[in-house]
Amino acid sequence: MADGTVNEGRISHRGFASMNAERQRQIASMGGKAVPDEKRSFSQNRRLAAEAGRKGGQCVPDEKRSFSQHPELAAEAGRKGGQASHGGGTRPS
Numbered sequence: 001m002a003d004g005t006v007n008e009g010r011i012s013h014r015g016f017a018s019m020n021a022e023r024q025r026q027i028a029s030m031g032g033k034a035v036p037d038e039k040r041s042f043s044q045n046r047r048l049a050a051e052a053g054r055k056g057g058q059c060v061p062d063e064k065r066s067f068s069q070h071p072e073l074a075a076e077a078g079r080k081g082g083q084a085s086h087g088g089g090t091r092p093s
Contacts, residue, residue: 012018042049067074
């Protein structure tokens, strides 16, 4: 099978999507390295990052917010986030 994306039965050998996964990862990682840490506003200002997240969430109508429709999904995501930020351990009961 040739590398490439399929569109309406045709294979394209052009563009990011047609590259193999390893090459995509290499290119994608360059974006994060292009800006030094001190110039990344969200890494320096947690309040600004939280504010941006809230604004983004407000742009989505309530009926399209999966967490508002599925509180158990929100709880699960919160647990995963907490475990990831605290070394993967679980909280004591």
